[in-house]
Amino acid sequence: MSEQSTQSGELPAPTQMFQLILSFMMPQAIHVAAKLGIADILARTPVTADELAATTSSHAPSLRRLLKFRTSVGVFSEDAAGKYQQTPLSNALRRDHPQSVRGMAIAFGSPFFWRACGELSATVATGQPAFNHVFGMSFFEYLAAHPDDAAVFNAAMTSVSSVELPAIIAAYDFSGFHRIVDVGGGEGALLHGILSANPKLRGVLFDLPPVVAGAAALRSGSMAGRCQVVSGDFFQTVPEGADAYLMRVVIHDWNDLSGPGSGPAKRSGRCARGAESVARSDRQPGRDLTRSTAKGYAFGFRLKTFT
Numbered sequence: 001m002s003e004q005s006t007q008s009g010e011l012p013a014p015t016q017m018f019q020l021i022l023s024f025m026m027p028q029a030i031h032v033a034a035k036l037g038i039a040d041i042l043a044r045t046p047v048t049a050d051e052l053a054a055t056t057s058s059h060a061p062s063l064r065r066l067l068k069f070r071t072s073v074g075v076f077s078e079d080a081a082g083k084y085q086q087t088p089l090s091n092a093l094r095r096d097h098p099q100s101v102r103g104m105a106i107a108f109g110s111p112f113f114w115r116a117c118g119e120l121s122a123t124v125a126t127g128q129p130a131f132n133h134v135f136g137m138s139f140f141e142y143l144a145a146h147p148d149d150a151a152v153f154n155a156a157m158t159s160v161s162s163v164e165l166p167a168i169i170a171a172y173d174f175s176g177f178h179r180i181v182d183v184g185g186g187e188g189a190l191l192h193g194i195l196s197a198n199p200k201l202r203g204v205l206f207d208l209p210p211v212v213a214g215a216a217a218l219r220s221g222s223m224a225g226r227c228q229v230v231s232g233d234f235f236q237t238v239p240e241g242a243d244a245y246l247m248r249v250v251i252h253d254w255n256d257l258s259g260p261g262s263g264p265a266k267r268s269g270r271c272a273r274g275a276e277s278v279a280r281s282d283r284q285p286g287r288d289l290t291r292s293t294a295k296g297y298a299f300g301f302r303l304k305t306f307t
């Protein structure tokens with residue numbers, strides 16, 4: 001089959017590749033629209049590009065081109081009067097959408113992500129994170145030194161949680177647990193959702209001090225009595241005494257050489273050891289919490305040794 005031939009109306013391969021290559025601009029265009037809060041403005045009323053430019057202090061002709069680019073993929077639409085309107089896709093960029101992806105759009109288009117992605121070939125050449133190559137430090141060291149970007153990153157994680165939470169709650173039954181620790185749980189959006197859906201469950205949010213400082217929702221209302229917010233470094237310790245340990249999008253951040261005794265197997269070992277301490281102590285009537293059950297509670301971690 002020649003490169004130019006098509007199957008069932010597909011574009012020729014070079015044209016498809018051309019589109020894939022140019023798709024690098026899409027996330028940046030979504031990022032700019034999210035940063036300017038255009039979806040929030042359009043939630044109130046359709047407006048022209050000039051009005052949007054005035055409201056957002058933008059260069060009108062450039063903003064118009066950006067909007068036209070976005071409408072080509074269904075993010076905003078333009079009516080016959082030249083006014084831009086919300087679409088189902090752009091609606092998800094609203095700040096107050098229950099599953100808002102605004103935080104993700106802002107973080108993943110920000111220079112601290114974007115510049116590292118631009119150096120991907122350094123990773124492929126060396127096996128080392130491009131982030132370190134660009135910024136001269138690891139990702140989490142960078143966030144510790146740049147609180148504004150850390151806030152952007154934490155908001156993105158909250159945004160991811162809000163999108164994934166309904167599927168996680170539907171897919172996994174947490175009701176059999178007494179106490180769950182979310183290790184590296186960010187600002188606690190996932191834990192908050194799990195506790196809200198399981199009123200008898202108690203929880204512990206564990207993350208670095210500046211991160212848990214943003215866990216206001218777990219410190220107020222009915223959550224305050226059911227949830228502890230603990231700061232610390234999971235390379236040193238994790239809270240013990242829970243029968244479930246959750247690590248969502250945490251293990252992938254590290255390789256087995258990330259510091260002494262800190263590989264994923266060791267970290268998951270710490271989690272399972274926390275669960276195991278409950279297995280030893282918690283012998284409630286009708287609840288057979290064996291060592292192997294405790295291991296299973298550590299969410300799929302299959303451990304060969306405890307160290």
Ligand SMILES: C[S@@+](CC[C@H](N)C(=O)[O-])C[C@H]1O[C@@H](n2cnc3c(N)ncnc32)[C@H](O)[C@@H]1O
Nearest residue numbers: 157184185186207208211232233234235248249
């Ligand atoms: C990719 S984020 C995932 C956040 C959260 N689990 C979620 O799903 O939204 C990784 C988390 O690990 C936390 N983290 C990184 N190093 C840590 C450490 N040494 N001790 C505790 N938490 C750490 C970060 O602060 C961040 O919140």
